[in-house]
Structures are given as C-alpha cells and as structure tokens.
Amino acid sequence: MSTAEDTGAAPVRTVRAGEERRVKGAVLHAPGGLDRLVVTDLPDPGTPGPGEVRVRIRASTVNFHDRGIVTGVLHAPDRHVPMADGAGVVEAVGADVHDLAVGDHVVAVFFPQWQAGPPVIDSLGSAAGIGRDGYAREVVVAPAGTFTRAPGHLSHTEAAAITVAGVTAATALEGLAPGEVVVVLGTGGVSTFALQLAKAAGAAVVVTSSSWQKLQRALDLGADHVINYRDTPHWGQRVLELTGGRGAERVVEVGGPGTLPQSITAVAVGGRISLVGVLTGVEGLVPTDALMMKQARLQGIVVGSRSTQQKLVRFLETQRIHPVIDRAFPLARIAEAFSYQGTGAHLGKVALEL
Ligand SMILES: NC(=O)c1ccc[n+]([C@@H]2O[C@H](COP(=O)([O-])OP(=O)(O)OC[C@H]3O[C@@H](n4cnc5c(N)ncnc54)[C@H](OP(=O)(O)O)[C@@H]3O)[C@@H](O)[C@H]2O)c1
Known part of the structure; x- marks a missing residue:
C-alpha cells in the first residue's frame, strides 16, 4: 500500500x-x-x-x-x-x-x-x-x-x-513599445507569462532554456528566437547577432549574478534589465563597466501594485491571453x-x- x-x-x-x-x-x-x-x-x-x-x-x-x-x-x-x-x-x-x-x-x-x-x-x-x-x-x-x-x-x-507571475511580468515590461526586443530567461512561470505579454504588445521575443523541448513550446507560444543556454553559454552574444548588433531593449532577468553578465551583453544601449529572480544565487561578479557603457538600467522588481494588476486583467481580456x-x-x-x-x-x- x-x-x-x-x-x-x-x-x-x-x-x-x-x-x-x-x-x-x-x-x-x-x-x-x-x-x-x-x-x-x-x-x-x-x-x-x-x-x-x-x-x-x-x-x-x-x-x-x-x-x-x-x-x-x-x-x-x-x-x-x-x-x-x-x-x-x-x-x-x-x-x-x-x-x-x-x-x-x-x-x-x-x-x-x-x-x-x-x-x-x-x-x-x-x-x-x-x-x-x-x-x-x-x-x-x-x-x-x-x-x-x-x-x-x-x-x-x-x-x-496573475497574483505573482503575471503582475511581476507586467511590471517588468511596463512601457514596452511595439517592435522592441525582449529576452526572457528560461521557461518558468514569470518568463512564460512575460513571453505572452510581450508578444501581445507587439515585441519580438528571444527565449532561453536548458531544454530543446521547452524551446519548441516557446516557439509555439510565439517566441521569435530561441537559444539553449546549456549549448550556448555565451548567449548574450547570440542575442546581439540575432538583433543585428543592436541588442534587446528589455531583459527579464530571473537568474541573478550567474546570468547578469550575459544579460548585460544582450541588452541594447539604453535598454533595461529587470532583475526579478536570483535563481543562480545572491552574490557574484557583475561587469559593472559593461553595464555603464551600455547606459542600461538595472531595476529590481518585486511583483507590483494592485493598479498594475487591474491593468493586466484588462490587457489579458482584450488580448484573450490564457x-x-x-x-x-x-x-x-x-x-x-x-x-x-x-x-x-x-x-x-x-x-x-x-
Ligand atoms: N521579484 C519578484 O517579484 C519575483 C516574482 C516571481 C518570481 N521571482 C523569482 O524569479 C525566479 C523565477 O521564478 P518562477 O516562479 O518563474 O520560477 P519557476 O517557474 O520555477 O522557473 C524556473 C525556471 O528558470 C529557468 N532557469 C533556471 N536557472 C536558469 C539559468 N541559469 N538561466 C536561465 N534560466 C534558468 C529554468 O527554465 P528552463 O527549464 O527553461 O531552463 C526554470 O524552469 C525565482 O528566483 C523567483 O523567486 C521573483
């Protein structure tokens, strides 16, 4: 038994x-x-x-x-x-x-x-x-x-x-404009929600994952480009190649210190990295000089406000996102x-x- x-x-x-x-x-x-x-x-x-x-x-x-x-x-x-x-x-x-x-x-x-x-x-x-x-x-x-x-x-x-993953993704993507490029790290709850919101907002989305099977699902959900971060550990460079050297206007960062160096490589000049998670730990070496030269913003995000949730509810309804x-x-x-x-x-x- x-x-x-x-x-x-x-x-x-x-x-x-x-x-x-x-x-x-x-x-x-x-x-x-x-x-x-x-x-x-x-x-x-x-x-x-x-x-x-x-x-x-x-x-x-x-x-x-x-x-x-x-x-x-x-x-x-x-x-x-x-x-x-x-x-x-x-x-x-x-x-x-x-x-x-x-x-x-x-x-x-x-x-x-x-x-x-x-x-x-x-x-x-x-x-x-x-x-x-x-x-x-x-x-x-x-x-x-x-x-x-x-x-x-x-x-x-x-x-x-919606409570955590949805509102966190919505806060990270606030102000996103159509045609901008968004990188989402992995295919967990926050990143997959961010993929769906960014596509509905008219952005191009690059998804990274450790699994080709999950990357295929990401493509089915509308991802424009996928990168296996196990096979391509320097995936920031790959994001630059995919964007003609420009980089991504937004990165939804769930890894923390272990992935920030690649996110900084991937981000466009003047872009924004939303630090949402610390899956790789809380301390490590981050190339602050590269962040500075990119003139990029690194912003900590903790979920968001009730008003962001209300806006998200309306967006999900108008875009019919599940x-x-x-x-x-x-x-x-x-x-x-x-x-x-x-x-x-x-x-x-x-x-x-x-
Ligand atoms: N600040 C906030 O408001 C907030 C809100 C929600 C979550 N978080 C944090 O965000 C992180 C993700 O949360 P979640 O709920 O989305 O987790 P989850 O659903 O468990 O997703 C975790 C996924 O992250 C990916 N991953 C793991 N290590 C990675 C790495 N080194 N590089 C790239 N991707 C990696 C994996 O994707 P693959 O299997 O595809 O490789 C994994 O499936 C956690 O640290 C969580 O605490 C923060």
Whole structure:
C-alpha cells in the first residue's frame, strides 16, 4: 500500500458532527519540509465585516518562493498556510464594499497595501503565504482591496497565475513599445507569462532554456528566437547577432549574478534589465563597466501594485491571453505539486485546485 509520503498526498482530517463550521486548508508545521505540510480542517472565517469580502478560493499556483517556504529554506511561522496566489468567487460582501459583488470572480493581490504608483514596500513580511496566511485554504475573509476582479475569459486556475507571475511580468515590461526586443530567461512561470505579454504588445521575443523541448513550446507560444543556454553559454552574444548588433531593449532577468553578465551583453544601449529572480544565487561578479557603457538600467522588481494588476486583467481580456498551466494538482496532493515544481520539468505554472 502506498503512503501519503510516496504518493505526495497529504493526510486529510475529517470533520466530526457537532464541530464548529470548518474549511479545508493546508498547514505547514515549523520548521518546514514537505512532510510537515498537512491538509486539515481550519476554522471557517465567518462573515465579512465592513470593507471586507468573503472569497471561496478555487485555485492557486506555485511560485519559486512558495517552494522555499514549504521546504523550510525560507522562514515561516508555525501552522502557516502557504501560497501567495489565489483566485476564486466572492461569497459575501460586508458594508461599504462597492467595487466587488457576490458572484464576482476575483484574484488576490500580492501587496494589498501597495494600491498604485511607485514602489512603497521593501519587505515581503505583509505578503500572503509569507508573513501571513496564504491561499491554500478554501475560504478567506479579507479587506476588499486584497483582491481585484479576474479576467472573464479565464478559469480560476489560469487566473491564479496573475497574483505573482503575471503582475511581476507586467511590471517588468511596463512601457514596452511595439517592435522592441525582449529576452526572457528560461521557461518558468514569470518568463512564460512575460513571453505572452510581450508578444501581445507587439515585441519580438528571444527565449532561453536548458531544454530543446521547452524551446519548441516557446516557439509555439510565439517566441521569435530561441537559444539553449546549456549549448550556448555565451548567449548574450547570440542575442546581439540575432538583433543585428543592436541588442534587446528589455531583459527579464530571473537568474541573478550567474546570468547578469550575459544579460548585460544582450541588452541594447539604453535598454533595461529587470532583475526579478536570483535563481543562480545572491552574490557574484557583475561587469559593472559593461553595464555603464551600455547606459542600461538595472531595476529590481518585486511583483507590483494592485493598479498594475487591474491593468493586466484588462490587457489579458482584450488580448484573450490564457496563462500557461503546465499541470494542476488537487489540494490533497499539495506536496506532490511542490515536488513536481522542484524537478524543473514544468513550463509556465504548476497549479493547485481547491
Ligand atoms: N521579484 C519578484 O517579484 C519575483 C516574482 C516571481 C518570481 N521571482 C523569482 O524569479 C525566479 C523565477 O521564478 P518562477 O516562479 O518563474 O520560477 P519557476 O517557474 O520555477 O522557473 C524556473 C525556471 O528558470 C529557468 N532557469 C533556471 N536557472 C536558469 C539559468 N541559469 N538561466 C536561465 N534560466 C534558468 C529554468 O527554465 P528552463 O527549464 O527553461 O531552463 C526554470 O524552469 C525565482 O528566483 C523567483 O523567486 C521573483
């Protein structure tokens, strides 16, 4: 007989008659680790107060940092509910909620206290699934500003990818003009979303990946050029060749110090490198002289504002874009979803359905 550990299925505790109303959710016990992630019953959060909404969460998608939390690499409090992404249906609204109504399909916002304008936050402590409970639970009651409307043409699973990957890609590509060249590194959640947004905005996109199979999928999604970064470690030079020596106006950088030297080679004079991830580590040698000579901007990005999410929702609707979901797992198999994410076999997003 298989155990919860080898199937990836988390044990489920059943509700006894007479107990208070409960909802299902996943809870991570300190100090973390996939074997410390348990699907259980949580107290129902009840009816929303003034300015709040009650949302039935239908889906979430796995982010790189969510995996860091559940595996114990990043700190989380004991009995923490993971997952930063959330999409679902409004079940009830409190007094003074005007922009959301019962039945609306909604998506969670990563930084509810960053509603609009330039960045105002320098910590992840207030984000769901990191400093407070996240969306691996069936019902959430929260201030209405914690959500935006979801695109009407998307499933909850597709919409959940907006919270982190979508808004991060949208922030990185803000102000992109048609005809500009964008390089996206790898084919993970952020990069694949960026590929889709950049193509819809009229840009030419170069995708790098360690896998020819994934590069073929990137071409199917509209990539103009693909480079295997294993076969072509000096891929920055290849980007210059592909662009007639001009380089790319934008680079969506998910690697950090191990890939920045190539990104600096690849970027055009006056271009912009959006530093989104640090998959290769947090320290290393970066050719600052080359960055200076390119007169390029290197900008750190942490997701984005609620207003960027609202603009993204409208853009996805008008362009009929469907975020790429590689594979979805039910809540009871949440540990398996994280194990799969950890293999790196995915392209786009790995999802969790509730
Ligand atoms: N700052 C923010 O707001 C923000 C938001 C979201 C994510 N992030 C960060 O961005 C990074 C990516 O996140 P994600 O959710 O998209 O992860 P993901 O879905 O797990 O994607 C990771 C992908 O990155 C690619 N990759 C790995 N090492 C690479 C390298 N040396 N060069 C080029 N590509 C490489 C691989 O693509 P192939 O398999 O195709 O080679 C891999 O599949 C993580 O560091 C994450 O923490 C930051």
